[in-house]
Amino acid sequence: MNLQVFAQSLIFGIFVGGLYGLAAVGLSLVFGVMKMLNVAHGELLMLGGYATFWLFSLYHIDPFLSLLPSAFVLFLIGMGLYKGLFSLLAKLHEEMKIKNSLLIGFGLSLVLHNLAIRLWTADERSVSVFYSGWGFSLFGLRFPFIRLAGLVLATIVILALQQFLTKTYFGKAIRATTENWESAALMGINIEKTSMISFALGAALAAMAGTIVSVGYAIHPAMGLEWTLKALIVVVLAGLGNIGGAFVAGVLLGAVESVSTLFVGPYMEVVGLVIFLLVLELRPQGLFGKSIG
Amino acid sequence: MLEIERINVSYGDLQVLWDVFFEVKKEEIVALIGPNSAGKTTTLKTVSGLLRPFAGEIRFEGLAMGKMPIHKRVEMGISLVPEGRGLFPGMSALENLELGAFTAKGRNCKEETLAQVYELFPILKKRKKQAAGTLSGGEQQMLAIGRGLMSKPKLLLFDEPSWGLSPLLSKVIYEVIGQINHSGVTILLVEQNVRMALQLAKRAYVIENGRIVKQGDSRNMLNDQHIKEVYLGTESV
Numbered sequence: 043m044n045l046q047v048f049a050q051s052l053i054f055g056i057f058v059g060g061l062y063g064l065a066a067v068g069l070s071l072v073f074g075v076m077k078m079l080n081v082a083h084g085e086l087l088m089l090g091g092y093a094t095f096w097l098f099s100l101y102h103i104d105p106f107l108s109l110l111p112s113a114f115v116l117f118l119i120g121m122g123l124y125k126g127l128f129s130l131l132a133k134l135h136e137e138m139k140i141k142n143s144l145l146i147g148f149g150l151s152l153v154l155h156n157l158a159i160r161l162w163t164a165d166e167r168s169v170s171v172f173y174s175g176w177g178f179s180l181f182g183l184r185f186p187f188i189r190l191a192g193l194v195l196a197t198i199v200i201l202a203l204q205q206f207l208t209k210t211y212f213g214k215a216i217r218a219t220t221e222n223w224e225s226a227a228l229m230g231i232n233i234e235k236t237s238m239i240s241f242a243l244g245a246a247l248a249a250m251a252g253t254i255v256s257v258g259y260a261i262h263p264a265m266g267l268e269w270t271l272k273a274l275i276v277v278v279l280a281g282l283g284n285i286g287g288a289f290v291a292g293v294l295l296g297a298v299e300s301v302s303t304l305f306v307g308p309y310m311e312v313v314g315l316v317i318f319l320l321v322l323e324l325r326p327q328g329l330f331g332k333s334i335g
Numbered sequence: 336m337l338e339i340e341r342i343n344v345s346y347g348d349l350q351v352l353w354d355v356f357f358e359v360k361k362e363e364i365v366a367l368i369g370p371n372s373a374g375k376t377t378t379l380k381t382v383s384g385l386l387r388p389f390a391g392e393i394r395f396e397g398l399a400m401g402k403m404p405i406h407k408r409v410e411m412g413i414s415l416v417p418e419g420r421g422l423f424p425g426m427s428a429l430e431n432l433e434l435g436a437f438t439a440k441g442r443n444c445k446e447e448t449l450a451q452v453y454e455l456f457p458i459l460k461k462r463k464k465q466a467a468g469t470l471s472g473g474e475q476q477m478l479a480i481g482r483g484l485m486s487k488p489k490l491l492l493f494d495e496p497s498w499g500l501s502p503l504l505s506k507v508i509y510e511v512i513g514q515i516n517h518s519g520v521t522i523l524l525v526e527q528n529v530r531m532a533l534q535l536a537k538r539a540y541v542i543e544n545g546r547i548v549k550q551g552d553s554r555n556m557l558n559d560q561h562i563k564e565v566y567l568g569t570e571s572v
Contacts, residue, residue: 234404
């Protein structure tokens with residue numbers, strides 16, 4: 043096989059993988075703190091994409107500049123969703139909590155999906171900026187500017203999140219709640235508030251991923267499930283609650299999927315799922331997780 | 336300082352505490368002793384707010400707090416060193432201590448309290464960068480106690496501080512608990528190691544099957560026939 047085609051696939055895979063990582067980090071954060079799986083995470087990503095799309099279409103705000111406004115809008119929506127839906131589950135026993143959060147998440151994803159069709163039609167949309175076609179070539183390989191910028195931004199966001207979680211008091215409170223919420227409460231940490239902020243932060247991270255997707259790729263109302271699935275595969279690959287690992291695992295999944303296209307064509311989606319099953323079977327704590335118990 | 340007024344607590348349908356009452360006065364050490372699953376841990380969890388009584392009241396410095404959330408109780412000056420230590424295993428020893436000082440009061444004098452904790456347990460300073468989960472059992476207990484001190488509590492609750500420790504280490508930990516008390520912190524101690532607890536505490540309550548069955552001076556308890564037979568075993572004189 044042509045080495046250049048292989049390398050080009052690998053590069054595009056890494057670009058998209060950075061976004062998988064960013065999407066997964068939000069899901070992982072929320073799961074870690076609340077022990078709830080938000081299966082509507084992909085729909086929040088979709089909303090973030092639309093926020094950016096409309097900010098661009100109506101007000102001509104550059105998509106990379108609307109990264110933060112979109113994230114802020116979804117942060118507020120996240121707070122509302124937590125207060126209105128997920129906080130009701132907080133008092134339930136762990137097993138009941140995860141089961142009920144799945145039901146609420148599925149319901150929410152259906153509502154958001156259909157709401158998006160109703161409001162914005164089922165059309166596929168994409169933000170096309172004047173620099174969409176820019177890029178450069180290196181060793182005969184193509185590096186489109188917007189995708190490269192997307193990967194760089196995703197990396198910056200993850201590094202910033204990492205700093206927030208390790209350097210600030212509130213970030214440490216989030217990690218403490220993830221490790222042992224009872225002990226965290228005994229430190230004087232307000233678990234309810236920490237959960238709400240973490241959920242909102244998860245939504246904001248989804249929105250940032252959605253923003254980048256709307257520029258380099260395309261958005262549509264039905265995209266949510268696909269992104270939830272990707273994020274879920276990445277979270278399992280990395281090990282639950284492992285933020286740094288989620289990003290690396292995302293890049294890995296993107297690269298593997300992209301390269302496997304060369305061999306299995308349209309079945310590349312299956313490759314991700316097969317890896318998902320293999321990891322669950324052989325290394326349930328994830329590639330970078332510590333062994334359980 | 337702490338008054339427990341006939342609290343009743345249940346896990347779902349299963350009631351585990353029945354009209355439990357006791358009192359801890361300022362700067363006292365009080366022990367709550369009893370067999371396994373008598374309700375000792377449940378009592379401490381209820382005082383710290385992890386569980387809520389469905390009847391009865393808890394007063395701290397005269398204030399009713401049966402319905403107060405956990406974090407508010409920490410702000411008021413109640414700190415629990417939980418059973419099994421309850422550390423954050425993936426976080427460094429220093430981060431564990433910093434989290435102990437999460438409240439506004441704790442944060443204001445963090446460096447000062449940290450120096451005091453390092454003075455009590457010099458080993459923690461050496462281990463500060465190490466993940467809490469990789470420390471030895473004794474070090475973990477020291478870290479849990481140090482973390483409990485970081486919020487500058489008025490009342491410190493200990494749940495089985497000698498759990499999983501050698502007799503020698505238990506003695507060290509108990510000496511430190513005595514020192515903490517001398518510095519003005521009131522202490523409520525739950526313990527299965529009845530002899531050690533009674534030697535340290537001034538007063539004690541005995542809890543059996545979720546009810547307080549005996550109370551009194553620790554010295555008298557050490558000579559009590561029932562206590563000797565059930566808790567101190569045949570070795571007692």
